[in-house]
Amino acid sequence: MSAFVEPRKRISSTFRTNRRVVDGVSVGLLGLSVVVILAILLVILGDVVFHGISTVSWEFITQAPREGLTAGGIYPAIVGTAALVILMSVAAVPLGVATAVYLHEYTPAEGPRLALARYKVSKGRPGRIKLLLRFLSAVLATSARSAVANLAGVPSIVFGLFGLGFFIQFIGRGIDRATQAPGEVVWNQGSLIWAALTLALLTLPTVIVATEEALRTVPPEQREASLALGATQWETIRRVVLPASLPGILTGGILGISRGAGEVAPILFTGAAYYLPYLPQKITDQFMHLGYHVYILSTQSPDVEATKPLLYGTVFVLLALTFILNLAGVLLRSRTRSKLR
Amino acid sequence: MMTSTTDMADRIRPANTRAGHQAMTGTQTVPKIEVRGFDFYYSENKVLHGIDLDIPEKQVSALIGPSGCGKSTFLRSINRMNDIIPGARGEGRIAIDGKDLYAPGVDIVALRRKVGMVFQKSNPFPKSIYENVAYGLRIGGVRDKRILDEVIEQSLRRAALWDEVKDRQNASALALSGGQQQRLCIARALAVDPDILLMDEPASALDPIATQKIEELIYELKENYTIVIVTHNMQQAARVSDRTAFFMLGKLIEVGETNAIFMTPKEKLTEDYITGRFG
Numbered sequence: 001m002s003a004f005v006e007p008r009k010r011i012s013s014t015f016r017t018n019r020r021v022v023d024g025v026s027v028g029l030l031g032l033s034v035v036v037i038l039a040i041l042l043v044i045l046g047d048v049v050f051h052g053i054s055t056v057s058w059e060f061i062t063q064a065p066r067e068g069l070t071a072g073g074i075y076p077a078i079v080g081t082a083a084l085v086i087l088m089s090v091a092a093v094p095l096g097v098a099t100a101v102y103l104h105e106y107t108p109a110e111g112p113r114l115a116l117a118r119y120k121v122s123k124g125r126p127g128r129i130k131l132l133l134r135f136l137s138a139v140l141a142t143s144a145r146s147a148v149a150n151l152a153g154v155p156s157i158v159f160g161l162f163g164l165g166f167f168i169q170f171i172g173r174g175i176d177r178a179t180q181a182p183g184e185v186v187w188n189q190g191s192l193i194w195a196a197l198t199l200a201l202l203t204l205p206t207v208i209v210a211t212e213e214a215l216r217t218v219p220p221e222q223r224e225a226s227l228a229l230g231a232t233q234w235e236t237i238r239r240v241v242l243p244a245s246l247p248g249i250l251t252g253g254i255l256g257i258s259r260g261a262g263e264v265a266p267i268l269f270t271g272a273a274y275y276l277p278y279l280p281q282k283i284t285d286q287f288m289h290l291g292y293h294v295y296i297l298s299t300q301s302p303d304v305e306a307t308k309p310l311l312y313g314t315v316f317v318l319l320a321l322t323f324i325l326n327l328a329g330v331l332l333r334s335r336t337r338s339k340l341r
Numbered sequence: 342m343m344t345s346t347t348d349m350a351d352r353i354r355p356a357n358t359r360a361g362h363q364a365m366t367g368t369q370t371v372p373k374i375e376v377r378g379f380d381f382y383y384s385e386n387k388v389l390h391g392i393d394l395d396i397p398e399k400q401v402s403a404l405i406g407p408s409g410c411g412k413s414t415f416l417r418s419i420n421r422m423n424d425i426i427p428g429a430r431g432e433g434r435i436a437i438d439g440k441d442l443y444a445p446g447v448d449i450v451a452l453r454r455k456v457g458m459v460f461q462k463s464n465p466f467p468k469s470i471y472e473n474v475a476y477g478l479r480i481g482g483v484r485d486k487r488i489l490d491e492v493i494e495q496s497l498r499r500a501a502l503w504d505e506v507k508d509r510q511n512a513s514a515l516a517l518s519g520g521q522q523q524r525l526c527i528a529r530a531l532a533v534d535p536d537i538l539l540m541d542e543p544a545s546a547l548d549p550i551a552t553q554k555i556e557e558l559i560y561e562l563k564e565n566y567t568i569v570i571v572t573h574n575m576q577q578a579a580r581v582s583d584r585t586a587f588f589m590l591g592k593l594i595e596v597g598e599t600n601a602i603f604m605t606p607k608e609k610l611t612e613d614y615i616t617g618r619f620g
Contacts, residue, residue, distance in 0.1 A: 108427060118428055121385055127430060134427060221464035225526070228422060229477040229533060230454035239480065244467055 045319070052316030055309045061317065065275060069297060070306040074314050079279050080192075080272075080287030081321070085261045087196035087283065088203060092260070093253045095200070096207030099144070103208075104215040105237055107141035108134050152205035156265040163198030164190075164269040186284050190271035193283040198266045203256040210252020214245035247333045254329030258322050264291040274300070290318040371439065373398035373537065373567045374419060379433035381414055383426065388414050390591045391433070396584075401559060401568045403582035403599065405575065407614065410588040412571050416539050419569065420456040421449050437537065454481070457530030461542040463522035465514035465529070470497075470506050473514045473525055477533035492532055499565075500528035501558050520551025524558065531562075538562065540570040544577065556581050575615055579603050587611045 059073055066072035108115055115135040122128050172187035172194065180186055218241050226236040242249075264272070273286040274296055280287040294314050301307040372395035381389035389411045396402050404412040414423065421442065423429045434441050442452055454477070465473050474493045483489060493510070497503040502524045506517070514525055523543060530538060540559070544552040559568060559581045572578050578585055579599060586596040587610070595602065595611045606612045613619055 110427070118384060122428075131428070219464070221460060221462055222466060224422065224425075224460065225464040225466065225529075226476070227425065228420060228453055228458040228460075229480070229529065230450045230452075231477075231480045232450055235480050239476070240466055 048312060048315050048319060051309070052312035052314075055313030056316055060313055064277065065310075068302055069275065069310070070301070070303055071310075074288075074290065074293060074310070074317065076276055076279055077288040077290045077293040077314070078317065078321075080276075081261065081290045081318075083192055083280060083287060084196055084199065084267070084289060085257060085325075087192060088199040088260050089253070089257050091197055092200035092203040092207055092256060096204050096253075096256070097211050097249060099148075099204075100208045100211035100215060101237060101242075103141055103144060104212050105233070105241065106137075108138045110138065112138040112142055114138075148205050148208050151201070152209075156202055156263050157268075159198055159202045160266040160269045162201070163194055163266060167194040167197055168270065189284075190269065190273075190286055191284045192271055192280050192287050195267040195271035195287070196283075198270045199260045199263060202263060202266055203260040206256035206259060207252050210255065211245070211249050214248025214252065215241060217248060218244045247336050250329060250333050250336065254326065254332075258325050258329075261325065262291060262318070262322060264289070264295060267292065290314060290321070294318065372396055373437065374569075375434070375436045375439070377434040377436075379415075379418065379431060379435055381411070381418060381423070381431045382429065384428035388591050389418075389431075392593050394586060394593060394596055396567065396569060398567050399563055399565070400583040401563050401570060401581050403578035403585045404569065404571045404588060405573075405578050405585060405614075406588035406594075407619065408573075411591040412586075412588045413541055415588070416541055416569060416571050417458075419537070419539055420453050420458055421447075422453075422458065424449065454533050455535050456537045456539060457533065457535035458539045459523070459526050459530055459541065459543045461545055463519060463526050463546070465517070465522050465525050467513070467515055469511045470514050470517070470525060471510040474528050474532050476529060481533060493528075496528040496532040497525075499531050499562070500524045501554065501561070502528055518551070520547050520554060523547060523551070523555060527555075527558065527562075531566075535566065537567045537569065540568065542571055542573060545573060552577070575603075587614065589614070 061073055061078060062075050063073035064076050065074065110118075112135060115131070115138040119128070119131040119135050122131050168188060168190060172189065175187040176185060222240050222244065223236055226240045227233070231239070267289060271286050272289045272292040276286060276288050294311065297307045297311040297314060298304075374394075374396035376392050376394040376396075379389060379392040380387060392415060404416060406412050417423045418431050418435060419437075419442075423431070431443055433443070435443060437452075437455070441447075466476065468476075471493060474496050475489050478489060478492060483492075494503060494507075497506065502521060505521060506512075506525075514522065517525060523546075527538075527543075544555045547555065556577065559570065562568060563583075570578075570582065582599045584597065585599045585602040587594045587602065587606075587608075589610055595606060595608045597607075602611060603615055606615065
């Protein structure tokens with residue numbers, strides 16, 4: 001007995017020392033990565049706040065830039081960004097939610113392969129055409145989902161080029177030809193609406209994926225309860241499924257919107273202006289944008305040293321707006337959640 | 342408290358016997374639900390084989406049998422809840438008041454308003470108690486607050502829940518206990534004024550006291566409704582039902598007056614099952 005126990009004890013004790021070391025090192029490394037992340041975030045935020053806060057004043061956020069962007073405020077850029085984000089949300093959220101509802105509620109839960117197998121074995125049975133339609137619907141759903149996934153992987157500058165080519169050169173030109181006198185250009189140029197639609201495309205995948213995820217969390221028993229009371233499928237979706245998944249949908253919508261709000265690349269070609277002495281009045285006007293303004297101040301200024309405080313101030317305002325947007329989202333979500341409980 | 346369940350069973354029995362007897366023997370009485378040669382398939386799986394069954398009006402009919410015998414599938418065929426499962430289909434005839442509900446062009450929405458359902462797991466909506474009961478009325482287009490209030494009170498009273506919730510109708514339904522939630526689901530089903538109430542093991546997730554309340558409720562409800570209940574609990578079937586149908590492997594083995602099924606079953610399978618030799 002002891003002959004067996006003796007060597008085992010030794011092995012396990014050396015083993016144990018090793019394990020303790022490995023354990024300590026792993027915890028240390030994991031903790032270190034958290035510290036690094038926090039440090040990076042603190043350095044960025046600290047730098048921006050430290051340098052930016054002294055620039056931010058009432059004048060800074062309510063006046064237009066002056067003297068070749070070396071003085072004055074960023075009011076037009078704030079208004080432009082807000083208008084852009086609102087238009088983008090109006091376009092992206094309903095379209096994204098509608099797409100997700102269709103995909104999740106109206107297309108088969110099974111994949112095309114299973115649907116096809118079901119159709120094949122149903123030979124000679126009544127109602128076969130329904131199974132064929134189901135298979136086609138499954139194919140549609142699968143291709144739509146992979147389209148969404150691919151859309152999410154497209155670099156944002158490509159969205160910008162697409163917006164220029166499709167919205168401005170194709171749709172915009174078409175509208176101008178149909179509605180304007182020859183030579184008049186209204187729609188065939190960069191503007192709020194085209195930039196907002198381009199950003200909406202970029203935001204869509206986030207909204208769709210998050211909404212589908214939220215719809216998945218609604219228990220099937222809830223749908224059954226509604227259907228058993230004589231509700232149609234649409235009534236069930238509108239009165240039971242959507243209210244129950246609202247918190248998740250809001251989260252997804254806000255995540256998408258705050259991502260879109262910070263993007264600059266898609267609006268470079270589709271409507272952001274270097275400098276505008278006036279605010280956008282119509283959806284066909286160009287606009288100034290906080291993110292683009294940061295880019296301009298840091299690369300295109302005639303006097304980099306003079307614009308530095310303005311640059312910090314602009315970044316500070318951009319970060320603050322994004323932060324407020326996220327905060328509003330969190331509050332809205334917890335309010336709808338507590339209402340449901 | 343606990344003894345009153347058995348007391349009640351004794352109390353119910355004589356009153357039922359007459360009505361049950363009449364429905365069984367009286368050929369003049371038209372059954373509320375008439376089932377003839379009903380088959381059911383999940384894709385290629387045939388799960389119900391040629392069911393023939395008459396369910397009399399304003400009585401409680403219990404469906405019993407081992408798990409997977411098809412009794413729940415049969416129950417869900419009566420309000421066509423199985424329609425939401427892909428590849429599922431029924432063949433044969435189920436008629437309510439003489440009208441075949443598998444005939445082409447049947448309005449499933451109207452059918453489900455006539456045939457209410459209570460599920461195994463209570464499934465109130467994450468809304469207030471009031472809004473839960475109001476749900477069926479609202480989708481039916483009722484907007485008048487007076488009518489809503491009235492029907493909701495009546496439904497909650499019928500489901501024996503009114504006294505417990507009358508002062509907190511705007512509280513969340515999810516704050517109720519399990520038994521209260523199940524009675525709320527019954528009130529919700531009653532609010533749309535069905536003729537028939539289908540219950541799929543309505544008390545299987547409840548404690549004995551809550552179960553007793555549901556059983557008392559079923560006894561009261563049969564005065565106005567035709568009730569079909571699926572249960573795994575043999576004592577429950579014996580306590581609440583007038584007639585019992587025993588299912589096995591997708592076939593209806595035996596149906597008759599509950600007393601007869603439990604005291605003098607004609608089939609050996611029925612006897613083996615109710616005496617606990619299998620299942």
